[in-house]
Every structure is written in structure tokens, then in C-alpha cells.
Amino acid sequence: MDKRKISxxxxxxxxxxxxxxxxxxxxxxxxxxxxxxxxKCHEFTKLQNVLAGIVADVSxxxxxxxxxxxxxxxxxxxxxxxxxxxxxxxxxxxKESSAKIVYYKKDGRNFAKEIEVKKGLEVPKEQLASVExxxxxxxxxxxxxxxxxxxxxxxxxxxxGHIPTAKPFPFFAFDKMKDEVLPKDKExxxxxxxxxxx
Amino acid sequence: xxxxxxxxxxxxxxxxxxxTFHAGLPEWRKAGHPVVSNIANIESLNKLGQSYIxxxxxxxxxxxxxxxxxxxxxADGKVEPLKxxxxxxxxxxxxxxxxxxxxxxxxxxxxxxAEWGYSQASILEGGFAAWEKSGKDVxxxxxxxxxxxxxxxxxxxxxxxxxxxxxxxxxxxxxILDVRNPPEFAAGAIPGAVSxxxxxxxxxxxxxPKDKTLLVHCGTGARAEMAYNVLRKAGFNVKYLKAxxxxxxxxxxxxxxx
Numbered sequence: 001m002d003k004r005k006i007s008x009x010x011x012x013x014x015x016x017x018x019x020x021x022x023x024x025x026x027x028x029x030x031x032x033x034x035x036x037x038x039x040k041c042h043e044f045t046k047l048q049n050v051l052a053g054i055v056a057d058v059s060x061x062x063x064x065x066x067x068x069x070x071x072x073x074x075x076x077x078x079x080x081x082x083x084x085x086x087x088x089x090x091x092x093x094x095k096e097s098s099a100k101i102v103y104y105k106k107d108g109r110n111f112a113k114e115i116e117v118k119k120g121l122e123v124p125k126e127q128l129a130s131v132e133x134x135x136x137x138x139x140x141x142x143x144x145x146x147x148x149x150x151x152x153x154x155x156x157x158x159x160x161g162h163i164p165t166a167k168p169f170p171f172f173a174f175d176k177m178k179d180e181v182l183p184k185d186k187e188x189x190x191x192x193x194x195x196x197x198x
Numbered sequence: 199x200x201x202x203x204x205x206x207x208x209x210x211x212x213x214x215x216x217x218t219f220h221a222g223l224p225e226w227r228k229a230g231h232p233v234v235s236n237i238a239n240i241e242s243l244n245k246l247g248q249s250y251i252x253x254x255x256x257x258x259x260x261x262x263x264x265x266x267x268x269x270x271x272x273a274d275g276k277v278e279p280l281k282x283x284x285x286x287x288x289x290x291x292x293x294x295x296x297x298x299x300x301x302x303x304x305x306x307x308x309x310x311x312a313e314w315g316y317s318q319a320s321i322l323e324g325g326f327a328a329w330e331k332s333g334k335d336v337x338x339x340x341x342x343x344x345x346x347x348x349x350x351x352x353x354x355x356x357x358x359x360x361x362x363x364x365x366x367x368x369x370x371x372x373x374i375l376d377v378r379n380p381p382e383f384a385a386g387a388i389p390g391a392v393s394x395x396x397x398x399x400x401x402x403x404x405x406x407p408k409d410k411t412l413l414v415h416c417g418t419g420a421r422a423e424m425a426y427n428v429l430r431k432a433g434f435n436v437k438y439l440k441a442x443x444x445x446x447x448x449x450x451x452x453x454x455x456x
Contacts (some may be wrong), residue, residue, distance in 0.1 A: 059421050061379060062396035066424050073427040077397065098199075109400040120220075121202040129217040131229045138231075152200035153223075159239040160291070161320040163226055164301060171200040174207050186213055192201040193219035193226075 028104055035069045038098065049113075051076070052100045060091040065112060067101060076103055076110045083114035093117055120197040129191050137191070138165060148183055152194040163193065230312065232305045235293055235320035237332055240266075243291065249348045250291035251284070253277065254341055255307050256326065260297065264336040266329055269295075271341040275307045281314065283345040286456075288315045290347055295322035295329075354426045356437040358455055361413060365390075373407060375414045377425040382417065386445030388453055396421045396428075403432050415439040 034044035034052035044052050053069035067074045078090040087093045090112070098118035103110050137145040142165055150169040151158045158168040169181045171194075182190070205218045219226075227233060243250050254261050254269040261271050272280055284290075292311055296304050304321045311319045322329070330336055351357060364372050365388050374391040376383055383393040394402055396416070406412065412434055416422040419440035426438035439455070446452035 057420050057424065059396065059424060061382075062377075062421050062424070064396060064421070064424050066427065075424045075428050107401050108403070118199075120199060123202050123205070123218045123220050127205065127217050129219040131219070131221060131225050131231070133217075134219050134226070135229070135231060149219075150204065152204040156242065159236050159242065161223070161233040161235050161239075161318065163223065164232060164234050169204065171204045174204060178211070182208065182211070182213070187215060189215045189217060190205075190208055190213060191217045191219055192205045192208070193222045194199060194201040194204075196222040196224045197199065197220065 030103065030105065033069050033072070033074070038100075042100075044100075049102055049104060050100060051103055053098070055093055055095055055097050055099050055117075057095060058091055058093050063090075065090065065093065065099075065101075065115070067099065074110060076101060076112045078112045078115065082112045084117070085114070086117040086119045087115070090115060129193075134163065134191065134193075137189075138163070141165065145189075146187070147189040147191055148181075149191050149193070150181065152192055157195070166193070227312065227317065230309055232301050232308045233320045234299070234301075234323045236323045237329060237334070239291075239320075240293065240322075248291070248350055249346075250293060251345055251347055253280075253292070253294045253307070254326070255294055255296050255304060260326075261341050262339055264330065264338055265326065265341045266295065267335050267337045269337075269341045270345050271343055272307070275303075277307055277310055280345055284314065284316070285345075285347040285349065287347075287349045289318050290316060290349065292316050292319040293322055294319065296325045298327045299323050299325035352440065354423075354430060354436065354438055355440050356413060358439070358441050361415070361439050361441075362455055364413060371410060373410045373412050375406075375412050375425070377414055377416050377421050386447070386450060386453065388415070388443075389451045391415075394425075396425050399425055399428055400432075403429075403434075406434065408434060410435070412436040413439065415441075415443055417444075418442055 029048040032044050032047045032050040035054060038044060038052040044050050051067055051069065051074055053067045056066040056068040056073065058065050063078055065076050065078060067076065082090055084090050100116045101112050102114040103112055137147050142148060149163060149166040151162050151166045152169060152171040154170050155168050167181055169177060201218050201220065201222065205216050208216050252266055252269045253272045254265045255272050255275040258273045261273060294304055294307050299322060301321060308319055308321055365374055374388055375394050376387050376391040377394055377396040379395050380393065412429060414422045414425045414436060422438040423440060426436055429436040442456045444454050
């Protein structure tokens with residue numbers, strides 16, 4: 001792995017760090033699976049009994065959660081004993097959020113022992129741009145407004161729909177594209193955006 | 199989630215004038231601001247065989263002189279008459295274009311469609327001029343007057359019409375599986391359907407037939423999709439209905455699928 005890649009991983013790992021895994025007895029060790037997007041920053045392969053991916057759906061009526069792990073899908077059951085971190089309770093875990101689930105088998109079913117919803121990153125207040133602020137700059141245009149608007153999402157999502165005047169600048173191609181995208185003039189305001197908090 | 203990380207990386211490079219619009223694109227749409235898409239998106243939709251709604255909002259004369267091959271005419275931005283032809287599926291891609299991509303001219307149409315609930319509407323960057331300049335095919339004469347949108351079925355999903363036909367004429371090759379709770383099932387169900395509540399599904403796998411196609415439904419499609427994934431993994435031949443099934447409270451056995 002080249003140095004650039006390592007530095008990206010170190011940065012993200014430091015920024016978004018999962019807490020440790022609950023101890024699980026040796027007899028019910030189950031394989032761990034994680035989506036590629038999770039593996040970019042976390043090492044789940046060494047762990048047992050962990051599923052990590054995107055929450056596709058939660059059913060309040062059946063007490064089930066559906067976790068998308070790349071092209072695979074896992075359905076897990078939860079109950080009152082299921083621990084939940086970063087969400088008020090299991091039924092209210094928002095769709096599309098990233099989650100790490102410690103699970104076990106009971107009667108042939110996958111049960112969630114603990115669901116940890118990934119928390120968004122905190123941005124210092126003075127570095128936050130509001131929707132009004134972005135709209136006001138847009139009305140001026142990049143030249144008069146002295147800004148570059150940068151879309152951190154993957155390029156195909158940018159193609160599908162982006163804020164007018166934004167440039168594609170996928171986060172995972174940051175190092176490759178930075179010289180071509182970022183302004184030479186350090187006085188120009190850079191505004192980053194993506195698909196929101198999740 | 200990615201934007202604050204990108205901002206930190208830029209900071210490390212020595213840039214100081216950096217901000218993050220953390221609420222991002224969802225908030226931008228919610229505030230009613232226009233969103234733009236590009237030609238690469240249309241190319242990708244075509245390549246994937248995905249359906250989309252392409253609206254030409256220029257004048258009738260301009261449309262007849264040349265338009266994008268799959269465009270539907272909404273001459274002079276009149277979209278109201280087309281409203282009934284829009285699909286129920288609100289995540290359908292809707293692409294609006296005018297001559298040059300001028301937002302001032304297109305944003306009202308965009309706003310109307312966004313207010314109808316279409317969450318993936320966009321205005322084509324550069325409009326017809328950019329399309330023509332890129333050397334793509336241009337159709338001449340009047341553009342289509344009717345929207346024909348077909349949502350692509352998801353893996354394992356069964357078409358509503360096909361499901362309804364099979365539900366009305368149950369055959370030996372199929373079994374309708376209702377994965378709602380027992381009280382929901384008791385209050386009303388599709389005649390001939392077998393109750394298999396999602397919360398107990400895995401404990402009953404040995405009671406389900408492997409030689410039939412299981413057609414799974416619930417009330418909204420959400421639990422049906424989960425049940426589909428459980429059954430598929432357990433080696434069953436299974437399809438699921440991603441639609442709302444409403445049961446008549448007065449007449450038992452009567453239902454509507456939407």
C-alpha cells in the first residue's frame with residue numbers, strides 16, 4: 001500500500017473511531033462481515049460476531065433490522081435487551097445510516113446484541129456554512145463570490161444531481177485530484193458538501 | 199459525512215478559508231433550490247436501461263427543430279397537463295432541460311415537480327446546446343407527448359400485475375406468504391395466503407415448500423423484502439411484492455394493491 005493511502009486511512013480512523021467490541025464466549029463465534037465502505041477505514045475482519053454496513057430498513061412491527069453489506073443483505077432481530085448507541089432506540093434508527101452490529105444466533109435467527117450507529121463528524125461552528133449562505137454565494141457566482149463549491153460524493157452521484165456551480169471532487173480521489181481542483185489562490189473560499197450527516 | 203473529512207484534508211494542505219455545508223444536498227433540495235445533472239448521467243441511465251423522465255421545456259418550434267431522443271414535450275414549461283402521467287414512484291429520475299441550461303428559466307418547472315414530491319428532479323447542465331455540442335443524437339419533429347415511465351424491478355421483486363394475477367388464480371407452483379403479524383393476518387388476508395410472520399420465519403423454515411415459488415407480501419413491502427432476504431438465503435425459490443396491500447375492513451378477503 002502506498003503512503004498516501006495509509007495516510008488517508010489513519011486520518012479517517014482517527015476521526016471516526018468505533019468503540020471496542022463486547023466480549024463474546026468462544027463457543028458462539030460467528031464470522032464478521034463488513035461493507036467495502038466500512039473496510040476503507042475500519043478493520044472488521046479480525047473481529048468475531050460483527051456485521052457492518054448500511055441500514056436498509058427497520059421494521060417496528062416485526063422488530064427486525066435489514067443491513068446492507070455491499071450486495072449482500074442480512075436481516076437481524078432486536079428486542080428490549082439489544083443495546084443501541086447513538087440512536088434513541090432500535091426502531092428509530094434512521095435508514096441509510098451506517099451501523100455496526102454485534103450479533104449472535106438463537107433458534108437459527110440472527111439477533112442483534114448491540115447496534116452502534118455511526119455518528120456524523122462534528123464541524124466547528126465557525127466552519128459551518130448554512131443553506132442561505134451557499135444560496136447567497138451562488139447568486140453571485142464563483143468569480144464574484146470568490147468561492148469554489150466542492151462535491152465530496154462519488155462522481156456518479158454528482159452526475160445524478162448536484163448544487164449548481166459545484167465541481168466534482170470525490171473524497172476518495174482527493175489526493176489524485178487535489179492539484180487540478182483546488183484553487184491556487186488561498187483567498188478563495190472552499191465550501192465542501194456531500195449527502196448530509198449520514 | 200465525507201465533506202468534513204475532505205475539509206480537514208484541505209486544512210492540512212495549508213488552506214485556511216474553508217467551510218463545510220454539512221447539511222448538504224438533502225437540505226439544499228428541501229429549501230427548494232434547484233439541482234443540476236449532466237449528460238454523463240443520461241448516458242449512464244441509458245447504459246443501465248433505467249427509465250427516466252426527460253422534459254423539454256422550450257418552445258414548440260424549438261422542440262420540433264431538434265430535441266433529445268427520449269424527451270417528452272412540455273412546451274413553454276407547461277408541466278401541469280402532464281401531472282397525471284407522472285409515476286407513483288417518487289424517486290423516479292426527472293430531468294428538465296431548456297436551450298442553454300439557464301437556471302432562471304428552468305427553476306420554476308423544477309420547483310413545481312419537486313413540490314409534487316419527486317426527490318430526484320434535476321435541470322440538465324448546459325441544456326440542449328450542450329447536448330448538441332457533444333455530438334449526441336438529436337431527434338427532429340414533434341417530441342413525445344406522453345410520459346412512459348417503468349420502474350425497474352429490484353432483485354427478487356415481483357411485478358404488481360403479475361402478483362395480482364397469480365393471487366387471483368392460485369396454482370400448484372406458487373404459494374402466497376403473508377409475513378405480517380398474526381393479528382394483522384386475522385383481520386384480513388388474501389384468500390389462500392399462508393401466514394408466516396416475519397418475526398418467526400426462521401423457526402418455521404422446515405414447514406415451507408421448496409418445490410414452490412413463494413410470493414411474499416406484507417402491508418407495505420418493507421417486511422416482505424426482509425422476508426425475501428431470509429428465505430433466499432435459506433435456499434427457497436422466492437419473490438416479494440414491494441407495494442402497499444390494503445385490506446377491506448368490511449369485506450373479508452377483499453384487498454387492493456397499490
